[in-house]
Amino acid sequence: MAALEKVLEQIDTNQDQALARLFQLLAIKSVSTDADYATECARAGQFLVDQLQELGFEASLRPTPGHPVVVGKAKASRPDVPHVLFYGHYDVQPADPLELWETPPFEPRLTELDPGHKIIVARGATDDKGQLMTFVEACRAFKETGEFPCHITVLFEGEEESGSPSLPAFLAANKAELKADIALICDTGMWDRETPAITTMLRGLVLEEVVIKGANRDLHSGMFGGAVVNPIHVLSRIIADLHDAEGRVTLPGFYDGVTELPEDVAKQWRDLPFDEAQFLAEVGVSVPAGEKGRGVLEMIWSRPTCDVNGIIGGYTGKGSKTVLPAEASAKFSFRLVGQQKPEKVVEAFRAFVRQRLPADCKVEFLSHGASPALQLPFSSEALSRARRALQAEWGKDAVLAGSGGSIPIVGSFKQDLGMDSLMVGFSLDDDRAHSPNEKYELSSFQKGARSWARILTALAL
Secondary structure (H helix, E strand, O other): OOHHHHHHHHHHHOHHHHHHHHHHHHOOOOEOOOHHHHHHHHHHHHHHHHHHHHOOOEEEEEOOOOOOEEEEEEOOOOOOOOEEEEEEEOOEOOOOOHHHOOOOOOOOEEEEEEOOEEEEEOOOHHHHHHHHHHHHHHHHHHHHHOOOOOEEEEEEEOOHHHOOOOHHHHHHHOHHHHOOOEEEEOOOEOOEOOEOEEEEEEOEEEEEEEEEEOOOOOEEHHHHEOOEOOHHHHHHHHHHHOEOOOOOEOOOOOOOOOOOOOHHHHHHHHHOOOOHHHHHHOOOOOOOOOOOOOOHHHHHHHOOEEEEEEEEEOOOOOOOOOEEOOEEEEEEEEEEOOOOOHHHHHHHHHHHHHHOOOOOOEEEEEEEEEEOOEEOOOOOHHHHHHHHHHHHHHOOOOEEEEEOOOOHHHHHHHHHHOOOEEEOOOEOHHHOOOOOOOEEEHHHHHHHHHHHHHHHHHHHO
């Protein structure tokens, strides 16, 4: 029997024990956002240290100003194999509101929805304890049948659900130890229950706040309206000018660095069983509002955007007040893709606003952060190997998905450690992460472990 087949067989043999170990972890109330659960967070971290040490990892619980970080290291016998860094997080969201849970959130249970369709229900089942344990169980099977195919470093943090405040400093202080050839991240999902996915693109983000100031105080609109500039009118014209009739952003140079999808990826997206009308109907709308000629998936996965997230100005209380406001403000977000430069977008946006200021108006800009887009090159050998490994396990080609949002740790790995990230997760959209009755498909847990065994083997070939 080939080495990989032995590993897969061992994962299947270990299924009951693997589920029991996951249940032990799920029972720990590792809520990172509540200081009352600090001891529980440390207990979850120590549980994972113990698991890794059982598998021959050199593992320890590392202190931070917040909750501790788990670091584990194991070497393959062959020196010429890749070194991977696997990331997950053991902390979970609060379980409130408790009354909406069908059973206690930290008493994990296995239930059958339909014949042969079983789910694991508990807080943290899909985000992220079930996910990270798929990798641990794959490592267990390698250890029990032979040796690790790659050099492996494991990094489990305990503050992801509270914004990872301690992680940047930890990465900076331990850069040499954590550096690897590629990062593996499990905090993503599948296309559906039978179709795996690899998230290859994450949009970047620029957050800007604009304050337009006119008169030196609020004025009576009957006495001054028409004679004195109204900052709300100015701001409204600026917002209207940001898009043309085709839905494109009008900032000069905004699309510099934005490339079209490779045709094979574009075709895969077009062929996906995705109902645009249903997607829009679920949020009460019916017509796509972005760039004309672009599909919905393309717009949210691979195209840049400019949005207004909030507007403040004048009187906003009940009833009417005939005021001409002294200032008006708006909060803007730009989602970036490809090689768009956040600093150039900021520069272009601020120049755009200043050019539209009338006499007697001033502007103040407040920055709330900026980060570039990230993309695993479609030509990446690691991506090709992972696709083949997932196809072998699931019998379907992995969807090369984009993400409309951002995953900060991926940016940190790229910027601080110089590593690309291979994002392969097994959660589903209906797993109710962060909500009552959070679940994780039993098939995701079991086949997720098998998938990681195949990916590690493929990367080492």
